[in-house]
Amino acid sequence: MSSIIHGPGAATALSTFNPVDSKKLTNLSVRSQRYIVAGSDASKKKSFGSSLTVRHSQKLIPNAAAVATKKEADTSASTGHELLLFEALQEGLEEEMDRDANVCVMGEDVGHYGGSYKVTKGLADKFGDLRVLDTPICENAFTGMAIGAAMTGLRPVIEGMNMGFLLLAFNQISNNCGMLHYTSGGQFTIPVVIRGPGGVGRQLGAEHSQRLESYFQSIPGIQMVACSTPYNAKGLMKAAIRSENPVILFEHVLLYNLKEKIPDEDYICNLEEAEMVRPGEHITILTYSRMRYHVMQAAKTLVNKGYDPEVIDIRSLKPFDLHTIGNSVKKTHRVLIVEECMRTGGIGASLTAAINENFHDYLDAPVMCLSSQDVPTPYAGTLEEWTVVQPAQIVTAVEQLCQ
Amino acid sequence: MATAFAPTKLTATLPLHGSQENRLVLPIRLAPHSSFLGSTRSLTLHSSRRLNHAHATRRSPPVVGVQEVVKEKKSINSLLITKEEGLVLYEDMILGRSFEDMCAQMYYRGKMFGFVHLYNGQEAVSTGFIKLLTKSDSVVSTYRDHVHALSKGVSARAVMSELFGKVTGCCRGQGGSMHMFSKEHNMLGGFAFIGEGIPVATGAAFSSKYRRDVLKQDCEDVTVAFFGDGTCNNGQFYECLNMAALWKLPIIFVVENNLWAIGMSHLRATSDPEIWKKGPAFGMPGVHVDGMDVLKVREVAKEAVTRARRGEGPTLVECETYRFRGHSLADPDELRDAAEKAKYAARDPIAALKKYLIENKLVKEAELKSIEKKIDELVEEAVEFADASPQPGRSQLLENVFADPKGFGIGPDGRYRCEDPKFTEGTAQV
Numbered sequence: 001m002s003s004i005i006h007g008p009g010a011a012t013a014l015s016t017f018n019p020v021d022s023k024k025l026t027n028l029s030v031r032s033q034r035y036i037v038a039g040s041d042a043s044k045k046k047s048f049g050s051s052l053t054v055r056h057s058q059k060l061i062p063n064a065a066a067v068a069t070k071k072e073a074d075t076s077a078s079t080g081h082e083l084l085l086f087e088a089l090q091e092g093l094e095e096e097m098d099r100d101a102n103v104c105v106m107g108e109d110v111g112h113y114g115g116s117y118k119v120t121k122g123l124a125d126k127f128g129d130l131r132v133l134d135t136p137i138c139e140n141a142f143t144g145m146a147i148g149a150a151m152t153g154l155r156p157v158i159e160g161m162n163m164g165f166l167l168l169a170f171n172q173i174s175n176n177c178g179m180l181h182y183t184s185g186g187q188f189t190i191p192v193v194i195r196g197p198g199g200v201g202r203q204l205g206a207e208h209s210q211r212l213e214s215y216f217q218s219i220p221g222i223q224m225v226a227c228s229t230p231y232n233a234k235g236l237m238k239a240a241i242r243s244e245n246p247v248i249l250f251e252h253v254l255l256y257n258l259k260e261k262i263p264d265e266d267y268i269c270n271l272e273e274a275e276m277v278r279p280g281e282h283i284t285i286l287t288y289s290r291m292r293y294h295v296m297q298a299a300k301t302l303v304n305k306g307y308d309p310e311v312i313d314i315r316s317l318k319p320f321d322l323h324t325i326g327n328s329v330k331k332t333h334r335v336l337i338v339e340e341c342m343r344t345g346g347i348g349a350s351l352t353a354a355i356n357e358n359f360h361d362y363l364d365a366p367v368m369c370l371s372s373q374d375v376p377t378p379y380a381g382t383l384e385e386w387t388v389v390q391p392a393q394i395v396t397a398v399e400q401l402c403q
Numbered sequence: 404m405a406t407a408f409a410p411t412k413l414t415a416t417l418p419l420h421g422s423q424e425n426r427l428v429l430p431i432r433l434a435p436h437s438s439f440l441g442s443t444r445s446l447t448l449h450s451s452r453r454l455n456h457a458h459a460t461r462r463s464p465p466v467v468g469v470q471e472v473v474k475e476k477k478s479i480n481s482l483l484i485t486k487e488e489g490l491v492l493y494e495d496m497i498l499g500r501s502f503e504d505m506c507a508q509m510y511y512r513g514k515m516f517g518f519v520h521l522y523n524g525q526e527a528v529s530t531g532f533i534k535l536l537t538k539s540d541s542v543v544s545t546y547r548d549h550v551h552a553l554s555k556g557v558s559a560r561a562v563m564s565e566l567f568g569k570v571t572g573c574c575r576g577q578g579g580s581m582h583m584f585s586k587e588h589n590m591l592g593g594f595a596f597i598g599e600g601i602p603v604a605t606g607a608a609f610s611s612k613y614r615r616d617v618l619k620q621d622c623e624d625v626t627v628a629f630f631g632d633g634t635c636n637n638g639q640f641y642e643c644l645n646m647a648a649l650w651k652l653p654i655i656f657v658v659e660n661n662l663w664a665i666g667m668s669h670l671r672a673t674s675d676p677e678i679w680k681k682g683p684a685f686g687m688p689g690v691h692v693d694g695m696d697v698l699k700v701r702e703v704a705k706e707a708v709t710r711a712r713r714g715e716g717p718t719l720v721e722c723e724t725y726r727f728r729g730h731s732l733a734d735p736d737e738l739r740d741a742a743e744k745a746k747y748a749a750r751d752p753i754a755a756l757k758k759y760l761i762e763n764k765l766v767k768e769a770e771l772k773s774i775e776k777k778i779d780e781l782v783e784e785a786v787e788f789a790d791a792s793p794q795p796g797r798s799q800l801l802e803n804v805f806a807d808p809k810g811f812g813i814g815p816d817g818r819y820r821c822e823d824p825k826f827t828e829g830t831a832q833v
Contacts, residue, residue, distance in 0.1 A: 130617050141602045141642030147451035148606020183585035186803035223810050244806035272812050319812025326815040358815050
């Protein structure tokens with residue numbers, strides 16, 4: 001996967017870039033191969049200087065774990081530091097734990113083991129066994145325990161070792177996490193963060209390859225976000241911890257080793273905003289989490305074929321950022337949604353409905369949604385590959401929509 | 404000083420009549436034809452007794468026998484309570500009973516709807532435990548929570564209004580009968596699904612421990628979790644017993660065993676119906692107590708609460724009690740045997756306490772009558788207040804869904820939906 005570098009530098013037309021305002025992006029040359037990652041917390045504007053590197057065109061293996069790429073050009077005197085996505089999550093968590101003594105972590109193997117994906121590595125040594133609590137294997141009960149702790153003043157971060165395990169905690173997540181603030185008439189807040197890896201990995205089998213965002217999306221009272229880069233992983237982690245609402249942060253098993261340079265200073269990513277990955281003119285491609293990388297790979301092919309896709313990482317799965325999405329639809333008039341959820345009842349299905357409801361007049365073609373097959377993820381590598389959306393399908397879909 | 408609730412020494416029946424016996428009667432186990440659990444059926448003894456014993460000896464320091472605590476008291480004065488305490492207990496139980504009776508009336512008059520579960524008959528458990536707690540201690544309950552809320556200090560007005568669905572209710576009318584919450588009084592609910600409150604209680608206890616051990620604050624708050632016999636077959640119960648014992652959380656698990664889960668008899672649903680035994684299996688003391696006797700409950704509660712405050716960990720207390728009414732106001736209550744009901748009606752906790760207070764010359768009958776009158780007026784006033792209170796307006800619909808209403812997201816116009824004026828009117832599309 002590519003690494004995206006934020007460099008300092010002389011102000012250019014881009015440096016006045018307001019991450020939220022995508023209108024300014026139309027000034028860019030559509031043939032440009034520059035990709036700008038929006039740090040969408042507008043109050044912490046960074047200057048995107050002229051030293052953006054061109055993305056290395058590299059053949060990506062569709063279902064391989066994300067690997068770091070060689071940096072094309074070294075930006076000397078660069079601020080920021082480079083790290084992997086799981087380290088970014090850890091950094092965000094650690095900073096928030098330093099900042100607020102009420103923040104604690106609960107989950108299986110988060111303490112002494114350091115987390116099964118190493119997101120909590122070293123934290124138990126630093127903060128102690130009570131603040132980084134190794135729980136027994138009882139998702140429903142320890143999620144409920146975290147909720148009770150949140151009601152009485154703590155700010156727990158619950159780790160589901162795999163998001164699929166949270167199915168066991170559904171009672172607590174739905175009834176208590178989502179609804180208690182309302183049923184108590186606003187008396188109790190539940191500032192929990194529920195996080196963990198989900199999504200289709202590398203032949204992990206059906207039960208470890210689930211996408212729970214589709215099951216949780218109807219629960220009132222919760223927010224859901226999905227991270228996809230080290231930058232937004234850290235930002236979303238911190239924002240989620242600081243939020244007074246219960247937030248579910250979806251990470252992806254295959255993205256933990258993505259490498260990126262992130263700022264040294266404190267920053268957060270707005271929980272309710274989407275991220276403009278690549279501005280364009282012809283078609284809006286909405287995606288999130290790992291599919292972002294399949295889309296970007298398809299985008300390379302599309303650009304070579306003369307298309308100019310606008311790629312938006314929706315990041316906020318609940319609620320949808322209809323402003324960023326809407327502005328894009330109004331510009332391109334064509335929408336393709338690429339997601340990893342199942343066809344039935346997934347995030348894409350909801351997003352399709354939302355777009356049709358709000359932006360119907362702006363559409364020149366029906367909204368197309370590419371999702372995973374309604375199939376339990378098979379173990380066999382070939383079959384697994386066919387259950388998720390691949391870049392070739394994305395290219396075909398764009399060509400079809402843009403006829 | 405270590406205390407020990409040795410499981411084998413349990414069910415100390417404290418003589419209610421203030422007899423001068425120092426030696427307490429200890430019906431250790433159930434004899435083959437005992438009336439344990441009020442059932443006319445005989446229960447066979449299991450070999451699990453042996454296992455229990457083994458467990459008890461393996462575990463780390465249990466709590467001291469209730470009998471020892473009471474013995475101390477007895478040497479000073481032979482009564483279990485003072486007059487002031489007696490009046491407080493009496494008033495609390497009368498409040499619980501009158502309130503629930505009024506609820507029934509109001510329900511049949513169409514002032515409240517849905518599922519309403521009344522607590523008549525079980526007052527001794529609520530009063531026995533909650534009157535020992537401070538304001539900062541927490542209580543977690545189930546759907547049968549009106550009286551727990553009242554005992555904890557939530558005003559009758561607030562509870563009645565909540566039942567009527569009015570804005571002045573403790574949850575602004577948004578919770579209802581099964582969701583009584585009060586931040587001020589640390590009443591953490593009110594849960595509709597059985598068992599789902601137990602982890603929440605465990606979390607509140609965890610907070611206490613965290614405050615003490617991590618934040619180094621002075622925190623002795625305990626949490627009391629109330630739930631029924633049916634819940635004791637639910638996974639969440641066991642998961643929490645494990646965690647509470649593992650981390651020595653300051654929590655007391657109180658089982659209100661009224662023998663019936665709607666129409667399912669406890670004996671038909673449970674392989675080993677003696678719930679208190681399940682405590683030692685997890686490394687905590689398990690105690691069985693007569694839940695129709697507020698003084699006995701209180702003695703057991705004192706010990707359990709003190710244990711928790713000292714950091715010695717959780718206790719499982721099984722209170723044998725009975726609900727005089729059906730499961731809810733919609734339950735015709737046809738399955739329960741009239742003889743069983745009569746048996747427990749004769750053990751009405753309020754009548755029992757009244758008898759104790761009068762026989763021991765702690766109070767005069769007139770004082771009790773005046774309490775009853777006072778409570779009657781209080782409950783009537785609560786109804787009037789609830790009747791006169793306004794219903795929630797449309798604007799309340801979307802409030803409180805999120806603590807931070809930005810959670811509703813950004814609308815197509817770029818503004819947060821909560822900034823939309825229609826949002827506060829409750830008519831916004833979210």
